[in-house]
Amino acid sequence: MMNAIQVSELTKVYQTAKNQPPLHAVDNINFTVHAGEVFGFLGPNGAGKTTTMRMLTGLVRPTAGNASVLGLDLATAITRIKKQIGVVPEMSNLYDELSAFDNLVFAMQLYGVPRAQRQTRAEELLARFRLSEKRDAPFAKLSRGMKRALTIAAALAHRPPLIFLDEPTTGLDVMSARNLRQMIAGLRKEGVTVFLTTHYLEEAERLCDRIAIIVKGRIVALDTVENLKSAAQTKTLVELTLADANNCIETRPIEGETVEAAARAALAQTDGRRVLAINTLRPTLEDVFVKLTGLKADVMLIEKGGKGGGNAGG
Ligand SMILES: Nc1ncnc2c1ncn2[C@@H]1O[C@H](COP(=O)(O)OP(=O)(O)OP(=O)(O)O)[C@@H](O)[C@H]1O
Ligand SMILES: [Mg+2]
Numbered sequence: 001m002m003n004a005i006q007v008s009e010l011t012k013v014y015q016t017a018k019n020q021p022p023l024h025a026v027d028n029i030n031f032t033v034h035a036g037e038v039f040g041f042l043g044p045n046g047a048g049k050t051t052t053m054r055m056l057t058g059l060v061r062p063t064a065g066n067a068s069v070l071g072l073d074l075a076t077a078i079t080r081i082k083k084q085i086g087v088v089p090e091m092s093n094l095y096d097e098l099s100a101f102d103n104l105v106f107a108m109q110l111y112g113v114p115r116a117q118r119q120t121r122a123e124e125l126l127a128r129f130r131l132s133e134k135r136d137a138p139f140a141k142l143s144r145g146m147k148r149a150l151t152i153a154a155a156l157a158h159r160p161p162l163i164f165l166d167e168p169t170t171g172l173d174v175m176s177a178r179n180l181r182q183m184i185a186g187l188r189k190e191g192v193t194v195f196l197t198t199h200y201l202e203e204a205e206r207l208c209d210r211i212a213i214i215v216k217g218r219i220v221a222l223d224t225v226e227n228l229k230s231a232a233q234t235k236t237l238v239e240l241t242l243a244d245a246n247n248c249i250e251t252r253p254i255e256g257e258t259v260e261a262a263a264r265a266a267l268a269q270t271d272g273r274r275v276l277a278i279n280t281l282r283p284t285l286e287d288v289f290v291k292l293t294g295l296k297a298d299v300m301l302i303e304k305g306g307k308g309g310g311n312a313g314g
Helices: 049-056 078-084 100-110 115-128 144-155 174-189 201-207 225-232 259-267 285-293 297-301
Strands: 003-014 023-034 038-042 064-069 085-088 162-166 193-198 210-215 218-223 236-243 249-256 274-281
Touching (some): 003 193, 023 049, 023 064, 023 193, 023 210, 038 049, 038 174, 038 201, 049 064, 049 162, 078 085, 085 144, 100 115, 100 144, 115 144, 144 162, 174 193, 174 201, 201 285, 210 225, 210 285, 218 225, 218 285, 225 285, 249 259, 285 297
Parallel strands (some): 038 193
Antiparallel strands (some): 003 023, 210 218, 236 249
């Protein structure tokens, strides 16, 4: 199957000020996004996530390197690429005064969706993003979560096989973020390829088939969550849960060369108490992140200023 995105030695250097060294916002990165997968770009503030996305969607010119998007060459075919992808930037690009419905119809007009299909398609998108009730409400009057959902709906107006989402759930409350994640998971079921950037480890873990961890413009790891965890795990751990005669419960981790050895070691330490459970312990994605980046996991929770505030509902 064709790759949805193939990136080779992509680099963006900004010359910020005359007396400052140039900033390598994106520093010689390589990766491939498979058709049909949800691919996560996970990294802290300033890592280069948005810059990468802006290069791949034709909003910023790479300083060096190249990419192919949907089999088309970024350097020469950007106009054709733009017609075939959906893009949801951090800040919505919809019109405040237009209703939810009209915003969708307008997006379809821009993408050349035939007039006869626009109405039906707009109603379908509203229903799917649970916005039918808000059909005639101006965009400005929607809640933050609804705005985000409508912006994604508009990016899907022309049924793109590939969609880019820049931090789709940042600034949303827990419920809205959860709803949006369900919608993103739904896209995957339909076979849409999703490239998404996020700060949230948990979001990446739940939604993404594969994750690239990006720090200071470089990809420090790229794999499935399972493989990242296996790579980060140096020893096998099991967790032994015991209950004594008074039903006091104790839980302790026990190491071993293999799961079997750890379990055997655990069973040798029961002191006659009842064994309630022996579970294999796996590192969390947070453990993986800390190990690979040397950063604390809470760097990911730092909210950015001037982005509309709100709670970081992870
Ligand atoms: N137009 C620009 N001119 C100069 N520097 C820029 C420009 N755009 C981005 N940068 C710098 O490039 C680096 C990467 O920024 P980018 O927006 O790609 O990060 P990000 O991973 O999206 O961060 P965030 O999580 O905060 O959105 C940052 O140091 C940023 O200040
Ligand atoms: Mg960004």
